[in-house]
Amino acid sequence: MPDLYPVSRALISVSDKTGLTDFAAALAARGVELLSTGGTAKALRDAGLTVRDVSEVTGFPEMMDGRVKTLHPVVHGGLLALRDSDDHVASMQEHGIGAIDLVVVNLYPFEATVAKGAGYDEVIENIDIGGPAMIRSAAKNHGYVNVVVDVQDYDAVLAELEANDGKTSYALRQRLAQTAYARTAAYDTAVSNWMAGEVGGTPRRRSFGGTLAQELRYGENPHQQAAFYSDGSERPGIATAVQHQGKALSYNNINDTDAAFELVSEFDPADGPACAIIKHANPCGVAKGGSLLEAYTRAFDCDRTSAFGGIIALNRKLDGPTAEAISGIFTEVVIAPGADEDALGIFSQKKNLRLLTTESLAAPDAAALALRQVSGGYLVQDRDVGRISRDDLKVVTKRAPSAQELEDLLFAWVVAKHVKSNAIIYVKDGATVGVGAGQMSRVDSTRIAARKAQDMAEATGLSAPLTQGSVVASDAFFPFADGLITAAEAGATALIQPGGSMRDDEVIAAADAAGLAMVFTGMRHFRH
Known part of the structure; x- marks a missing residue:
C-alpha cells in the first residue's frame, strides 16, 4: 500500500456548498476530473468548471426524485477497487469502471430538518442513503481514496496536493477516513434517536454522536484529557453561545455554565428579572428582583463566599449597572441572552472574565436525553423537565401556606431541581437565603443551609439570619421528622416536598406541632 497516491478523479456531491467552487477550481487546476450530481454539478458549471454528470458515467439516469443516482457498481467499484490487485484492476477494465480517488460528500441536512420541526414525511425524505454509502466505501479503501465530509478539511487536502505534486499521504487518508466514519455514525445516530x-x-440499541466543538486543556483535573463535543442541537445554551471575551472555557467552566443557564432558563423573563450563581455545578444563590441588578444583588447575598469565582447566569440582556456590580468580584463566566453596549464596555476591562451571550433562553421543557457512562455501559434517561403548578400542590397540614409563602415555595421547588441531592433550599421573598447540597443525610443539608444563612447574617451585620420567616424546599421526601424540625428551628414557616415516605404522618404531625404549613408535590427531583 503506497504512502503517497495521486488524485486524478473526484466525485463531489454536497448539500453545504460553502467553499465548494474554490476547492473544486483548485482541483481542476491540477487536472483532476470532476464528477458530480444535481445541484452540485450546476453550481460547479455556473462557476465555469467542466463537470461530468454521474449519470453520464454510469449510463443510468437519476431517478425516483434523486433517491437513486450514485448507487451503482460503476461508482462503488471505482471507490472500492484495490489498485494493487490484478483481479480488481481486471474487473475495472472489463466493466469500464474508472477509479475515483477523492470523494467529497456532506449529507442531506437531516439534523437541521428535525430541528426546524418538520413533519414526519419531510424528515424521512432528508435521510441520505447514497451519501453515506459512498462515504463508507471511500473510507474503507482509504489506502488509495480520500474522503472529505467536512468543509474544514478542504485546505488540508489542497495543501497535501501542493506539497506532494498532486498526491496525498496515507496519514491524511487515514485521518479523513476516521472523520468520515464518525460522521456517518453520528448521522445514523441522529436518525435512529429521532x-x-x-x-x-425503549430501543434495543442506542448510539450517541457529536462533533468536536473545542479541544480543552484538560478535564476536571490537569491529568485528565478532555474535549467538548456538540450534538448538533440548536437549543440555546453553552454549545451555541457566542463568547465575547476572555480565555477559552475549561471543562469545569462549560459544565458549570451549562448548569447555571439551565437553571436561569426556568424563569420566564416576562415574569421579571432573575439571576443564578453557580459554583461546582450547584447554585449558591438564585433570586428574582425588580431589576436585573436587584436580582443579582439578592442572589449574591445568599452566599457571597461561594459566589467568588463562580458562574453567573441571567434571564435578561445584561445591562451596564448589573455588569458594574458583577465586576466587583472575581467571576469566571457570565452568560445571558444578550448584552448591551454599556455592559460590553465595562466587561472589556475585565480581561479574564468570559462573557457568553445566547439568542434566547433555553426551553426548560425541551425533550432531550441525559447520558451518563458507567462501567461497561451507559445510563440513559429523559432530562428532568418536570414542573408543577399551584393546582398540583396538596396541602397536608392544618395550616395552608399564605400567598407569599406559596409563591416562595414554588420558587424554591424550581431551584431544588437544580441542586445536587440531598437538596434543601431556604427561600424568602423570591431569593434563596440558604442552600444545602450533596449531603448523604437530608438533615445535614438542612443544617448546612441554615448555617450558611447564619454566616451571611454575621458577615453583613443582620440581626438575624434570613431563614427567619423563610420557606424550605426538599427535593425528596423527609424520611424522618428531624430535617423538618431543624428547618423550623432555623425559622422556616412553610415547606414543600414530594411526600411518599412511610413516615409521612409523623412528619406532618411534627409540622402541625410547629405551626408550619406544608404541601406535597407528588414529584421528586433527585439530581446525582
Whole structure:
C-alpha cells in the first residue's frame, strides 16, 4: 500500500456548498476530473468548471426524485477497487469502471430538518442513503481514496496536493477516513434517536454522536484529557453561545455554565428579572428582583463566599449597572441572552472574565436525553423537565401556606431541581437565603443551609439570619421528622416536598406541632 497516491478523479456531491467552487477550481487546476450530481454539478458549471454528470458515467439516469443516482457498481467499484490487485484492476477494465480517488460528500441536512420541526414525511425524505454509502466505501479503501465530509478539511487536502505534486499521504487518508466514519455514525445516530422518539418505547440499541466543538486543556483535573463535543442541537445554551471575551472555557467552566443557564432558563423573563450563581455545578444563590441588578444583588447575598469565582447566569440582556456590580468580584463566566453596549464596555476591562451571550433562553421543557457512562455501559434517561403548578400542590397540614409563602415555595421547588441531592433550599421573598447540597443525610443539608444563612447574617451585620420567616424546599421526601424540625428551628414557616415516605404522618404531625404549613408535590427531583 503506497504512502503517497495521486488524485486524478473526484466525485463531489454536497448539500453545504460553502467553499465548494474554490476547492473544486483548485482541483481542476491540477487536472483532476470532476464528477458530480444535481445541484452540485450546476453550481460547479455556473462557476465555469467542466463537470461530468454521474449519470453520464454510469449510463443510468437519476431517478425516483434523486433517491437513486450514485448507487451503482460503476461508482462503488471505482471507490472500492484495490489498485494493487490484478483481479480488481481486471474487473475495472472489463466493466469500464474508472477509479475515483477523492470523494467529497456532506449529507442531506437531516439534523437541521428535525430541528426546524418538520413533519414526519419531510424528515424521512432528508435521510441520505447514497451519501453515506459512498462515504463508507471511500473510507474503507482509504489506502488509495480520500474522503472529505467536512468543509474544514478542504485546505488540508489542497495543501497535501501542493506539497506532494498532486498526491496525498496515507496519514491524511487515514485521518479523513476516521472523520468520515464518525460522521456517518453520528448521522445514523441522529436518525435512529429521532425514530426512537417517534415510535416510542425503549430501543434495543442506542448510539450517541457529536462533533468536536473545542479541544480543552484538560478535564476536571490537569491529568485528565478532555474535549467538548456538540450534538448538533440548536437549543440555546453553552454549545451555541457566542463568547465575547476572555480565555477559552475549561471543562469545569462549560459544565458549570451549562448548569447555571439551565437553571436561569426556568424563569420566564416576562415574569421579571432573575439571576443564578453557580459554583461546582450547584447554585449558591438564585433570586428574582425588580431589576436585573436587584436580582443579582439578592442572589449574591445568599452566599457571597461561594459566589467568588463562580458562574453567573441571567434571564435578561445584561445591562451596564448589573455588569458594574458583577465586576466587583472575581467571576469566571457570565452568560445571558444578550448584552448591551454599556455592559460590553465595562466587561472589556475585565480581561479574564468570559462573557457568553445566547439568542434566547433555553426551553426548560425541551425533550432531550441525559447520558451518563458507567462501567461497561451507559445510563440513559429523559432530562428532568418536570414542573408543577399551584393546582398540583396538596396541602397536608392544618395550616395552608399564605400567598407569599406559596409563591416562595414554588420558587424554591424550581431551584431544588437544580441542586445536587440531598437538596434543601431556604427561600424568602423570591431569593434563596440558604442552600444545602450533596449531603448523604437530608438533615445535614438542612443544617448546612441554615448555617450558611447564619454566616451571611454575621458577615453583613443582620440581626438575624434570613431563614427567619423563610420557606424550605426538599427535593425528596423527609424520611424522618428531624430535617423538618431543624428547618423550623432555623425559622422556616412553610415547606414543600414530594411526600411518599412511610413516615409521612409523623412528619406532618411534627409540622402541625410547629405551626408550619406544608404541601406535597407528588414529584421528586433527585439530581446525582
